[in-house]
Amino acid sequence: MGEVIVITSGKGGVGKTTTTANVGTGLAKLNKKVVLIDTDIGLRNLDVVMGLENRIVYNLVDVVEGNCRIKQALIKDKRYPNLYLLPSAQTRDKTSVSPEQMKKLSDELREEFDYILMDCPAGIEQGFKNAIAGADRALVVTTPEVSAVRDADRIIGLLEANEIKNTHLIVNRLRSDMVKRGDMMSSDDVVEILAVDLIGVVPDDESVVISTNQGEPLVGNESLAGQAYLNICHRLLGEEVPFLDLNAKNSLMARLAGIFKKN
Amino acid sequence: MGFSEFFKRKSSSNVAKDRLKLVLVSDRANCSPEIMEQMKNDIIKVISKYVEIDVDGLDIKITQTEIEGDNGTVPALFANIPIKDLKNQKM
Numbered sequence: 203m204g205e206v207i208v209i210t211s212g213k214g215g216v217g218k219t220t221t222t223a224n225v226g227t228g229l230a231k232l233n234k235k236v237v238l239i240d241t242d243i244g245l246r247n248l249d250v251v252m253g254l255e256n257r258i259v260y261n262l263v264d265v266v267e268g269n270c271r272i273k274q275a276l277i278k279d280k281r282y283p284n285l286y287l288l289p290s291a292q293t294r295d296k297t298s299v300s301p302e303q304m305k306k307l308s309d310e311l312r313e314e315f316d317y318i319l320m321d322c323p324a325g326i327e328q329g330f331k332n333a334i335a336g337a338d339r340a341l342v343v344t345t346p347e348v349s350a351v352r353d354a355d356r357i358i359g360l361l362e363a364n365e366i367k368n369t370h371l372i373v374n375r376l377r378s379d380m381v382k383r384g385d386m387m388s389s390d391d392v393v394e395i396l397a398v399d400l401i402g403v404v405p406d407d408e409s410v411v412i413s414t415n416q417g418e419p420l421v422g423n424e425s426l427a428g429q430a431y432l433n434i435c436h437r438l439l440g441e442e443v444p445f446l447d448l449n450a451k452n453s454l455m456a457r458l459a460g461i462f463k464k465n
Numbered sequence: 466m467g468f469s470e471f472f473k474r475k476s477s478s479n480v481a482k483d484r485l486k487l488v489l490v491s492d493r494a495n496c497s498p499e500i501m502e503q504m505k506n507d508i509i510k511v512i513s514k515y516v517e518i519d520v521d522g523l524d525i526k527i528t529q530t531e532i533e534g535d536n537g538t539v540p541a542l543f544a545n546i547p548i549k550d551l552k553n554q555k556m
Contacts, residue, residue: 348488385478
């Protein structure tokens with residue numbers, strides 16, 4: 203029986219879709235059978251982040267309305283044969299799907315897949331309710347900013363109210379240089395405020411932008427963000443992985459910069 | 466206070482943390498800072514009828530607390546009310 207994980211945040215633009223793409227691809231890399239579902243109806247994005255935008259025939263609304271079978275709508279990933287995407291509909295709105303329908307869909311996919319990842323839209327309205335309807339656990343993504351943490355707190359409350367008790371936090375876009383000089387909250391600060399367990403810290407890394415440009419998730423490559431995402435996947439599988447030392451690379455860079463400055 | 470601390474201004478990350486903590490108290494309690502202030506004043510009034518309390522040292526906030534036998538947390542009103550004088554009870 204597969205597990206349904208919702209990736210949510212409340213605030214927009216903190217990295218839900220990027221996280222879904224990378225965690226999903228990472229789990230596939232670790233030989234799990236994974237399906238990613240874009241539940242943001244009307245604002246389809248996960249397909250472009252995955253680089254699968256040219257292969258869409260049917261979408262989530264088609265499946266729910268019975269215009270096609272689930273198998274027909276699933277797009278097989280370019281790199282991993284055990285990774286699939288169920289894209290969202292671009293020309294419909296959130297009311298096209300109900301939480302009951304999403305729950306039924308999740309239960310059907312559970313039979314076939316190890317992990318079903320729901321990419322949740324921003325906000326706390328119908329789209330959010332759809333995305334969490336069938337979820338067993340949640341990954342809450344936030345950045346170390348006041349607005350994002352506030353929204354994350356609200357989302358954590360709503361997840362609890364909806365009986366989703368297994369919730370973990372991902373602190374995204376952390377800049378260790380700013381944390382060091384006291385101009386950004388650390389992941390510990392955010393965890394202290396939100397009082398949920400941390401499952402990953404992803405540094406602010408240019409390679410994320412580059413990988414999104416190319417439509418190739420970077421999980422597992424040599425970049426710090428790529429390593430951070432793969433660590434999250436290992437932790438999801440129940441393994442204990444120490445948190446990355448985000449300073450390591452930075453201090454080296456700083457030292458190099460220092461040398462150049464002197465010359 | 467240390468010499469360096471004297472010159473150091475409060476870091477912006479600490480400002481962010483403090484602002485967040487404040488805003489989350491009212492978010493979580495679903496009640497505004499004004500209502501919290503009123504509640505605080507009423508509590509002071511009631512307690513002062515019986516014992517003399519240190520109003521400046523008083524701390525009232527809404528936090529999370531774990532409930533026994535369950536893994537969940539519930540909001541709780543936390544009040545730390547220092548008593549100045551127990552002997553001089555006004556009763």
